[in-house]
Amino acid sequence: MKKLRNLKALLLVIVAAVALEVTALVQFYFSQQGLREEAKLRAESELNATSFEIMDIIDQAEAAVRNSVWIAQWCLDFPDSLERVCERIVSDNPVVAGSTVALVPGYRADRPLFSPYVCREPDGSLKALSLATAEYDYPSQEWFVRPLVQGEGYWSEPYVDEGGGEMLMTTFSFPIRDAKGTQAAVLTADISLEWLKELMGRIKVYPNAYCTVSSREGHMLISPSATQDPKSLVFDTTVERTGWTISLVIPESDIFGVLRRVGTIVGILQLLGLLMIILMLQSFVRGERRFRELDKQRERIAGELQIATGIQMSMVPKTFPPFPERHDLDMAATIVPAKEVGGDLYDFFIRDEKLFFCVGDVSGKGVPAALVMAVTRTTFRNLSAQEDSPGRIVQAMNDNLSSMNESNMFVTFFCGVLDLANGHLRYCNAGHNPPYTLTNVIKPLPVEPNLPLGIMGGYEFKEQEMPFRYDDAIFLYTDGLTEAENAAHEQFGEVRMEKNLHGRKSAQAHLDVIKKDVQAFVGDAPQSDDLTILFIHYVPCSHRLVLKNSVDQISLLPAFVQEAVKASKLNSELEGSLNLALEEAVTNVVLYAYPEGTEGDVIVDAAVTDKALTFTITDTGKPFDPTARPDVDINAGVEDRPIGGLGIHLVRQIMDDVRYERRGNKNVLIITKKY
Amino acid sequence: MEVKFVRESGEVTAYLIGRLDTPASLEIAPQMNALEEDAGGTIILDCTDLAYISSSGLRIFITLRKAAAAKGGKVIVRNISNEIRSVFMMTGFLNLFEIQ
Numbered sequence: 001m002k003k004l005r006n007l008k009a010l011l012l013v014i015v016a017a018v019a020l021e022v023t024a025l026v027q028f029y030f031s032q033q034g035l036r037e038e039a040k041l042r043a044e045s046e047l048n049a050t051s052f053e054i055m056d057i058i059d060q061a062e063a064a065v066r067n068s069v070w071i072a073q074w075c076l077d078f079p080d081s082l083e084r085v086c087e088r089i090v091s092d093n094p095v096v097a098g099s100t101v102a103l104v105p106g107y108r109a110d111r112p113l114f115s116p117y118v119c120r121e122p123d124g125s126l127k128a129l130s131l132a133t134a135e136y137d138y139p140s141q142e143w144f145v146r147p148l149v150q151g152e153g154y155w156s157e158p159y160v161d162e163g164g165g166e167m168l169m170t171t172f173s174f175p176i177r178d179a180k181g182t183q184a185a186v187l188t189a190d191i192s193l194e195w196l197k198e199l200m201g202r203i204k205v206y207p208n209a210y211c212t213v214s215s216r217e218g219h220m221l222i223s224p225s226a227t228q229d230p231k232s233l234v235f236d237t238t239v240e241r242t243g244w245t246i247s248l249v250i251p252e253s254d255i256f257g258v259l260r261r262v263g264t265i266v267g268i269l270q271l272l273g274l275l276m277i278i279l280m281l282q283s284f285v286r287g288e289r290r291f292r293e294l295d296k297q298r299e300r301i302a303g304e305l306q307i308a309t310g311i312q313m314s315m316v317p318k319t320f321p322p323f324p325e326r327h328d329l330d331m332a333a334t335i336v337p338a339k340e341v342g343g344d345l346y347d348f349f350i351r352d353e354k355l356f357f358c359v360g361d362v363s364g365k366g367v368p369a370a371l372v373m374a375v376t377r378t379t380f381r382n383l384s385a386q387e388d389s390p391g392r393i394v395q396a397m398n399d400n401l402s403s404m405n406e407s408n409m410f411v412t413f414f415c416g417v418l419d420l421a422n423g424h425l426r427y428c429n430a431g432h433n434p435p436y437t438l439t440n441v442i443k444p445l446p447v448e449p450n451l452p453l454g455i456m457g458g459y460e461f462k463e464q465e466m467p468f469r470y471d472d473a474i475f476l477y478t479d480g481l482t483e484a485e486n487a488a489h490e491q492f493g494e495v496r497m498e499k500n501l502h503g504r505k506s507a508q509a510h511l512d513v514i515k516k517d518v519q520a521f522v523g524d525a526p527q528s529d530d531l532t533i534l535f536i537h538y539v540p541c542s543h544r545l546v547l548k549n550s551v552d553q554i555s556l557l558p559a560f561v562q563e564a565v566k567a568s569k570l571n572s573e574l575e576g577s578l579n580l581a582l583e584e585a586v587t588n589v590v591l592y593a594y595p596e597g598t599e600g601d602v603i604v605d606a607a608v609t610d611k612a613l614t615f616t617i618t619d620t621g622k623p624f625d626p627t628a629r630p631d632v633d634i635n636a637g638v639e640d641r642p643i644g645g646l647g648i649h650l651v652r653q654i655m656d657d658v659r660y661e662r663r664g665n666k667n668v669l670i671i672t673k674k675y
Numbered sequence: 676m677e678v679k680f681v682r683e684s685g686e687v688t689a690y691l692i693g694r695l696d697t698p699a700s701l702e703i704a705p706q707m708n709a710l711e712e713d714a715g716g717t718i719i720l721d722c723t724d725l726a727y728i729s730s731s732g733l734r735i736f737i738t739l740r741k742a743a744a745a746k747g748g749k750v751i752v753r754n755i756s757n758e759i760r761s762v763f764m765m766t767g768f769l770n771l772f773e774i775q
Contacts, residue, residue, distance in 0.1 A: 552698050554696055554697045554698055555698055576758050577758070580729055580762065583696060583697060583729050584729060584730055587697045587729070587731070634765075635767055638737075638744045639741070639744060641737060641741075643734050643737055643738060643741075646730040646734075647730040649766065650729075650730060
């Protein structure tokens, strides 16, 4: 598997390299073609221009000769004047260096060999000579023979003039016929080719380009002075009439030099790039391997954490209502860890008619906090199994946790013990957020500034107390609630939390409303801390009456009401109207809550506190809210008066507070008469 | 709960004795509903010995009152205790019945 992956990576690099190389080569090829084309164009245009310049001089020389042909013809009869003809040609044409008229041997008997010659001296003066010497033997010279043979003008092969300063010369010679048409003489003009050297030297299309000129016969007239570059492009053109070939030689290094330099740089860059790709691939392959290993590890940890979550959640009571057989307690709780496991806890249980409850928050988060949470919860359970005083429970927990606290973690903790028989609440707060009490007002419970658990062994915790009355509630929470942050890093805060505590609802309803509100506030922002809520609603009953859903059971109410009124501070005169209110409430349930023919209980609780007498009527029949019904119009006339609806109207009239709640599968109607 | 009927010169007087709670109302309902036949005349509901009344009892009262209104008769409620008067007040019955 690993090898295969490496092989794949290698293949990838090779393909990338080949692709890069091919692209570069194609690009190089086309660039070279372009440059070659350009060089060709430049060379051709340069050669054309040069060729024109040469032709110009050639034309001048030819013209000088041709224009003098008629006068030479005319002078054939006066051979001595032929020198004058030559002289004129030379003096009138600066390009002409020398000129002769050579008579065909035997044309004139008086002049078997005759060839007067005029040439220009270096100082510009003219000098007359005769070529009719035995050593020179002009009739055998090329310039003399060829025009006569061809019968037209002829440019001689260039030659080095030995007589006059070693100059490269060429001669144009033209046959002269007399009046009868007999070939009589040859008229010539010599031109120096020194200018040709200079002209060729001017051609500099490329820095190291040079020109060569070769004659019709292939003799090199002008050759480069510098050594030749073996790799060169050669462009030729032939000059008309003289038959010279001009070659423009351009070294390839001149044409392709820049391209090759750029090509080299690009090549090096490509190599570097490939090297980087290889290195990256290598580190990627290595990284992927490590990533896979980490992934496996993470999966394992996630699996373990899931189990841990299960264990931790099984430590806190999670069945609600927790005490279905009791009617004096309505409780709800939730714990939402920010991570898989958290450091928050709540717990409660009833022993000897006392409700032991607590909420705690371990410093830190995650697994370490979860372990401390587990220890804290176990310690709470162990100590509160025998001890009734929350102060002593907390103190013992602190000593216990401090003695084994090597990781310096601490726990903010609230512990309460509610005596269900008389509503006496004792509590001890160890640095935790004060819970809110819901009595006739909503406010934080006053707490002593005790240290959190685990900081200092031997610390003395102060216990406090408050009386709990009928319908009072306590709301405990961890700072994960008030410090829940939204995306803008605003905190949920106490004010928002407190707003949700108004109005008495069932404990679960309170919890749901707050959870919903927090969720709406936080939105998509990640949960930063564990969030825990414990809500306890105290609804003690001093008297209970359990009725069947049968009308004759209503006769049991007067005695029950009498007893309740006697226990309360109400005037006994109110007994009748209270009985009426209760009868109306119970009748409603007895007649309508359960389907006909089925049996069901109607539980009537009478709770007496120092402020009010409250009846709570509970049934497990179909959901029905009698308070939702519109009140009857008591001012309506006889015909308009409905027969029903008076019952709940009377209840409202007699009692001070009428409240309906749906708790689980129960209908709960709470009617209160204040003193 | 007990009811006694006394008829004389076109008037029927029903003497209600005891507590007219829900079970009692159901118990005496047939007898009381029979009074609707006399609704064309005068029906007197004597409450001198009526200790208590619930909405079920009030139902019987209003049923008779509606029948009387339909037949042109009248229903007189006689001698109610303060307690029952307050129930009548709460339910607006003081305006529906002639109280003596």
